[in-house]
Amino acid sequence: MEIACVGGGPASLYFSILMKRQDPSHDIAVYERNPAGSTYGWGVTYWAGLLEKLGEGDPESALAVAENSVRWSDGVAHVGDRTTVHHGDEGFGIGRRRMLDLLAERATSLGVRVEFEHEIAADRLPDADLVIAGDGVNSALRERHADHFGTDIKLGRNTYIWLGTTKIFDSFTFSFVETGHGWIWCYGYGFSEDHSTCVVECSPETWTGLGLDRTSEADGLALLEKLFADLLDGHGLIGRAQVDGSAQWLSFRTLTNRTWHRGNLVLLGDAAHTTHYSIGAGTTLALEDAISLAGALREHPELECALTQYERARRSALLPVQSAARHSAQWYENLPRYIRLPPAQMFALLGQRHSPLLPYIPPQLYYRIDRAAGQLEPLRRFKRWLGPRVARTVQARSRR
Numbered sequence: 141m142e143i144a145c146v147g148g149g150p151a152s153l154y155f156s157i158l159m160k161r162q163d164p165s166h167d168i169a170v171y172e173r174n175p176a177g178s179t180y181g182w183g184v185t186y187w188a189g190l191l192e193k194l195g196e197g198d199p200e201s202a203l204a205v206a207e208n209s210v211r212w213s214d215g216v217a218h219v220g221d222r223t224t225v226h227h228g229d230e231g232f233g234i235g236r237r238r239m240l241d242l243l244a245e246r247a248t249s250l251g252v253r254v255e256f257e258h259e260i261a262a263d264r265l266p267d268a269d270l271v272i273a274g275d276g277v278n279s280a281l282r283e284r285h286a287d288h289f290g291t292d293i294k295l296g297r298n299t300y301i302w303l304g305t306t307k308i309f310d311s312f313t314f315s316f317v318e319t320g321h322g323w324i325w326c327y328g329y330g331f332s333e334d335h336s337t338c339v340v341e342c343s344p345e346t347w348t349g350l351g352l353d354r355t356s357e358a359d360g361l362a363l364l365e366k367l368f369a370d371l372l373d374g375h376g377l378i379g380r381a382q383v384d385g386s387a388q389w390l391s392f393r394t395l396t397n398r399t400w401h402r403g404n405l406v407l408l409g410d411a412a413h414t415t416h417y418s419i420g421a422g423t424t425l426a427l428e429d430a431i432s433l434a435g436a437l438r439e440h441p442e443l444e445c446a447l448t449q450y451e452r453a454r455r456s457a458l459l460p461v462q463s464a465a466r467h468s469a470q471w472y473e474n475l476p477r478y479i480r481l482p483p484a485q486m487f488a489l490l491g492q493r494h495s496p497l498l499p500y501i502p503p504q505l506y507y508r509i510d511r512a513a514g515q516l517e518p519l520r521r522f523k524r525w526l527g528p529r530v531a532r533t534v535q536a537r538s539r540r
């Protein structure tokens with residue numbers, strides 16, 4: 141089979157690895173418009189379940205990713221001058237660039253042609269049996285047929301910027317700072333021995349109130365360094381300015397598609413769906429798409445059948461994650477509802493931000509129910525049963 145993968149992100153690269161392992165006679169090319177070793181973003185998080193899945197598909201990739209990741213087991217929240225620590229599940233972080241280098245190396249060693257600085261025009265697709273649109277959230281391949289794919293994009297209300305820092309966080313760290321224009325916060329996590337990620341977020345009112353919409357990147361970073369001085373401990377923030385020197389502040393785009401394939405063209409990863417970064421799942425989902433598509437192609441020799449099967453399986457697997465991501469994003473958009481709770485309660489509800497019930501129950505009552513449910517299994521089961529039903533009812537009403 142001749143396969144052309146457009147975009148050299150985790151989705152395309154891992155898919156090419158799986159397909160080569162399935163059948164070395166496949167002729168596979170991955171086209172990436174950027175030069176090797178240059179990519180957007182800093183570190184990405186994932187959880188142990190991903191390593192198991194990668195290990196089943198390709199033990200070499202799993203080992204390389206594990207060996208190049210950092211780990212943490214605690215979560216820390218700073219709200220003003222109060223600090224709460226939670227000992228939780230083990231989390232992992234890896235540099236996005238490092239991960240892509242590892243996957244590209246592995247793909248090349250299996251015989252995939254990885255062509256950097258090779259942009260594919262949406263109206264001139266490579267002549268192949270299967271074309272993968274792994275070209276990310278702004279996929280030109282998808283946009284060319286947006287009507288067919290039924291693309292829907294919802295813009296988040298808050299504004300964010302994805303930054304790096306030389307401060308090493310050994311826990312997953314949240315820091316909420318109150319300014320004269322409202323709260324601003326960041327999520328910090330390590331991803332290598334010498335760098336961490338810092339995603340800074342705030343409401344649009346705080347963003348414009350602080351003048352972050354008007355300053356150059358350099359002045360904006362200086363202001364953020366001042367606001368998060370306690371957290372950063374003298375370390376600087378590192379950005380990636382646009383050509384005009386402005387900072388890359390964005391509103392998150394939650395993207396869905398009615399269908400994921402058209403003839404021999406199929407959407408993979410962010411081109412097909414996005415989930416808010418506050419649940420740290422986009423890369424994992426992109427890799428799971430690759431596993432699912434490779435599996436469907438193995439099971440179904442007929443292409444249309446395989447693509448339909450892939451789409452069906454992934455859409456249903458994504459539903460709970462998309463719900464969690466939507467509620468997590470809304471939690472931050474409704475931050476004033478939670479931020480002044482006693483620290484232990486605020487942190488507990490931060491951990492529960494994916495819950496479909498939380499927006500509809502007074503936070504302190506929710507906290508008490510959650511504590512009780514932790515001790516009583518029947519109540520926990522009732523809460524799990526009720527959550528999705530409340531969310532579906534409210535969504536159906538808001539659509540009417």
Ligand SMILES: Cc1cc2nc3c(=O)[nH]c(=O)nc-3n(C[C@H](O)[C@H](O)[C@H](O)COP(=O)(O)OP(=O)(O)OC[C@H]3O[C@@H](n4cnc5c(N)ncnc54)[C@H](O)[C@@H]3O)c2cc1C
Nearest residue numbers: 147149150151173184185260275276409410420421422423
């Ligand atoms: C602030 C932020 C924080 C995040 N944190 C996490 C996290 O902690 N954990 C996590 O799992 N996920 C995280 N994500 C999400 C994650 O980055 C994406 O979900 C993931 O990269 C999707 O992979 P992909 O392969 O589908 O697309 P991408 O990684 O976007 O790759 C697409 C590639 O296609 C290339 N391309 C585009 N058009 C063309 C073309 N025409 N020709 C050739 N090449 C092309 C691009 O240059 C790019 O390299 C975060 C996202 C954001 C915005």
